[in-house]
Amino acid sequence: MKNFRTLLIAQLVAALLLVVILLLAFLQFGKQQLQQQETQAQIMVEQMLSGQIISDGKALSRQLERSLALKSLQISKLDGTILYEQNSAPSQPNLMQRLLTISGKVFQAQTVLDEQQEIRVRFELNPQQQLQALQNHLWLIVFMPLLLGWLPVFFVKSSMERKYRRAAEAVNHAIEGFLNQQKPDNQAFQKLPTEFNDLAQALQRLAAHTRQQYEKMTSDAQQIAEAAYKDQVTGLPNRNRFVQTYEEFNKGESQNEFGIFAITRCTELQTLNQTRGFQEGDNYVSQVADIIKKVTATYKNAALFRLNSSDFGILLPRVTAKEAENFALQLQSRFNEYQKLAELDSVAYTGLVSYETGKALGELLATADTSISLAQTKQPNAWHLQKESSGLENASNSYGNQNWRNVIEDVLTNNRLTLLLQSIQPSSRAAKAYSEILVRFKTHEDQILPTASFLAMAEKLDK
Incomplete structure (x- = not known):
């Protein structure tokens, strides 16, 4: 159990270090993603300004709002005349935004100038959708290492419990086999931990001896049973x-x-x-x-x-x-x-x-x-x-x-019987010659009846 607690602490520390490293790398990745989004938005606004003549700030604002998710937008002349202005209600920063702010990310408005048309566009992107996606990934990065770090601990604990349980079951099974004169499972002995090798060898020797005695008794019993259920003349079951x-x-x-x-x-x-x-x-x-x-x-x-x-x-x-x-x-x-x-x-x-x-x-x-x-x-x-x-x-x-x-x-009624006389020749002169009378009984269909059966049934029926 002491080794198990040491393993538990080591796994926990390793998981925490991995979380910190992954968190720093992920925050850096998040900042790069937001920076790239801001750069692309600025390039898009510059292309809009250079590609058309701005006569009405509302038309430009509708085009920008359709293309970008904006938190605030201000379109004005270089002399300060405001053509269009829009500001969204402030929202509470989520966890990802706070972590990015702590890591050095500044969320501020961007300004694009077009000196030819004397137009200034000041806008701030709304990063909530991007931040929400990053935050979802953040939970995976934080909890996945912790989960992966703890799973081996539980597996090890479960493995140790199974190991000792198998050892107890193998010993119990062997003892039950000895008591019931059954063959113990050798695979159970092979699954015993190395700490139980001596016990396994002793149980195997005892199992072999018990099995020999059991097989001998079983063989003797089968021979007795076969003799009891087998006809000796024909070899058929009796x-x-x-x-x-x-x-x-x-x-x-x-x-x-x-x-x-x-x-x-x-x-x-x-x-x-x-x-x-x-x-x-x-x-x-x-x-x-x-x-x-x-x-x-x-x-x-x-x-x-x-x-x-x-x-x-x-x-x-x-x-x-x-x-x-x-x-x-x-x-x-x-x-x-x-x-x-x-x-x-x-x-x-x-x-x-x-x-x-x-x-x-x-x-x-x-x-x-x-x-x-x-x-x-x-x-x-x-x-x-x-x-x-x-x-x-x-x-x-x-x-x-x-x-x-x-x-x-x-x-008897129709006299369906025939008497046959057979002379018996003696094999020696000392023996007397005699004749044997044989009887044959027939049915009304002129079929010969078995003489022995006919006489037996006639005697049985008192005829």
């Missing part, structure tokens, strides 16, 4: 991530979000696990996941989840029902190709339902499950799009079961 994603969608700011939600169910998983082993079942699930990935990759912001061992959940934001049909047809086509290669009765069925912001997750899953039940009453790898969801809140399951009930009753 049901927990799906629930989290859908809840975030419902909490979003936009109230006009819509799209299609689909569940694809791997209906052959249980059969493969029992007949070919769990490894083959995992491979079957992975193949289905790859097929769905390839189809969903063509849709913007689409998300794929593995909801359970046999179900995949698909979110298609901002997709209409018409586009969803194209999506389902692509899935069905690829499933049919895979079915031929894998020699399966079917691969997967897909149930689709539209959704919008605010729709309950339970209702969405129940409606999609109903759509799958409807799809399973059609041809292998079929799909069903549930366009109307109103009225299904309490009857979605019964609606799907009722549809299955009608299909089963139609098969």
